[in-house]
Amino acid sequence: MAITYLKRGKPEADRAEDDAKTAAIVASTLKDIEQRGDAAVRELAVKFDKYDRETYRLTEAEIEAIIAKVSPQDLADIKFAQEQVKTFAQAQRDSMLDIEVETMPGVILGHKNIPVQSVGCYVPGGKFPMVASAHMSVATAKVAGVPRIVACTPPFNGEPNPGVIAAMHLGGADEIYVLGGIQAVGAMAIGTETIDPVHLLVGPGNAFVAEAKRQLFGRVGIDLFAGPTETMVIADESAADAELCATDLLGQAEHGYNSPCVLLTNSEKLARETLTEIDRLLDILPTAGTAKVSWEDYGEVIVCDTYDEMLAVADDIASEHVQVMTDRDDWFLDNMTCYGALFLGPRTNVANGDKVIGTNHTLPTKKAGRYTGGLWVGKYLKTHSYQKVTTDEAAARIGAYGSRLCLLEGFVGHAEQCNVRVRRYGSVNVPYGEAAFLPEAAE
Numbered sequence: 001m002a003i004t005y006l007k008r009g010k011p012e013a014d015r016a017e018d019d020a021k022t023a024a025i026v027a028s029t030l031k032d033i034e035q036r037g038d039a040a041v042r043e044l045a046v047k048f049d050k051y052d053r054e055t056y057r058l059t060e061a062e063i064e065a066i067i068a069k070v071s072p073q074d075l076a077d078i079k080f081a082q083e084q085v086k087t088f089a090q091a092q093r094d095s096m097l098d099i100e101v102e103t104m105p106g107v108i109l110g111h112k113n114i115p116v117q118s119v120g121c122y123v124p125g126g127k128f129p130m131v132a133s134a135h136m137s138v139a140t141a142k143v144a145g146v147p148r149i150v151a152c153t154p155p156f157n158g159e160p161n162p163g164v165i166a167a168m169h170l171g172g173a174d175e176i177y178v179l180g181g182i183q184a185v186g187a188m189a190i191g192t193e194t195i196d197p198v199h200l201l202v203g204p205g206n207a208f209v210a211e212a213k214r215q216l217f218g219r220v221g222i223d224l225f226a227g228p229t230e231t232m233v234i235a236d237e238s239a240a241d242a243e244l245c246a247t248d249l250l251g252q253a254e255h256g257y258n259s260p261c262v263l264l265t266n267s268e269k270l271a272r273e274t275l276t277e278i279d280r281l282l283d284i285l286p287t288a289g290t291a292k293v294s295w296e297d298y299g300e301v302i303v304c305d306t307y308d309e310m311l312a313v314a315d316d317i318a319s320e321h322v323q324v325m326t327d328r329d330d331w332f333l334d335n336m337t338c339y340g341a342l343f344l345g346p347r348t349n350v351a352n353g354d355k356v357i358g359t360n361h362t363l364p365t366k367k368a369g370r371y372t373g374g375l376w377v378g379k380y381l382k383t384h385s386y387q388k389v390t391t392d393e394a395a396a397r398i399g400a401y402g403s404r405l406c407l408l409e410g411f412v413g414h415a416e417q418c419n420v421r422v423r424r425y426g427s428v429n430v431p432y433g434e435a436a437f438l439p440e441a442a443e
């Protein structure tokens, strides 16, 4: 049993310290938005995005004018991507059934899936205008049947990004605000003089956005903890080479300065060749400015002896994206339990998943893959149960059990809810505060 690190990222303690600093900034900023509403939002937009407007909501005329700047090819590509996302989301929606069952004669139990009534979709746009994030959150909310869809994105190079605004509008956004960061998610969740608060926040973002959503959870729902992108490549010599591994690692490292990328392999040769290839690519990649920092601070290369070890390490890291290129990709699909999404085989890649293939790219980071998958149509639906007792016999029978089980816990008032029904529908005279027994109860 041997697991060797050829390269390690920042120690956990340093990562925790970064998180604590972010959490403190977010807490004080949210408090400011809570106390001063629109005035605080505007100050923050000016401070962080140098963007000053009377109101940050785009009018219909502005939306039309902005979309007119998008080329026909780009518009067609956006529509194609949204079709893929909506097709898969609709198939997932169709798999979620309302149910109603009779669990014993006269006892009917059911659940209904009800759309969240208003949602705030955050579409990142600090470093890159993330057009695709609009498909993932807005178009999917539409498939779910959410009646009010609010969308926010920061200005890009000082103005609303046409591709992002087009994708929000085509996806079905009812209100579009050009706001980013903590001020965007804070305003949508808390509400201001001009923005009605939403019930659920969704969408990815940088560390500030992800932490703000985390702190706002409870006041509103959130989809999941979807912070700075992470990627893992699981590769062996049979299916991958250094070019594929290095390209797949750097392809996500360019997102920002803090994107972990991990190579997990059973081949020291492939690991060393990938390290060399990454150095070569970092010299020519135009976005190396960020990718290099992420790679230096958060890149890891781990060599294991066996596939079982690779599986255990992969589940422990629970990376957001996991690209698998081995002689047993389906074995990883069958056995991995903690991850955001799997990308299986050398023909598949994360960037297609990010932009177009149809699965949702908003995925769990920082080990959240241990308890949730990514954003999907089901995150916009609330599953509510209901029950009906439809016969006198059932009311008496379930009531007798209920009465005794309430008294087992000392709940006399609860028991009496049951007793009154046993008396009324079962014609059994249960004295107030005592346990109910039906003639048949000794079964």
Ligand SMILES: NC(=O)c1ccc[n+]([C@@H]2O[C@H](COP(=O)([O-])OP(=O)(O)OC[C@H]3O[C@@H](n4cnc5c(N)ncnc54)[C@H](O)[C@@H]3O)[C@@H](O)[C@H]2O)c1
Binding pocket: 025, 048, 049, 123, 124, 125, 126, 127, 128, 130, 133, 154, 179, 180, 181, 182, 183, 204, 205, 206, 207, 208, 209, 225, 226, 227, 228, 229, 230, 255, 256, 259, 320, 361, 362, 363, 364, 365
């Ligand atoms: N987990 C996922 O599913 C997923 C998917 C796509 C993207 N992402 C991540 O989304 C992120 C996008 O980040 P981004 O920064 O480019 O765009 P962003 O839109 O998330 O953040 C930009 C905003 O951050 C705020 N900000 C910047 N510096 C700040 C500071 N010092 N203090 C307070 N606020 C500040 C500003 O208000 C700005 O509007 C990346 O980290 C990327 O990896 C994650």
Ligand SMILES: [Zn+2]
Binding pocket: 229, 251, 252, 255, 351, 354
């Ligand atoms: Zn990406």
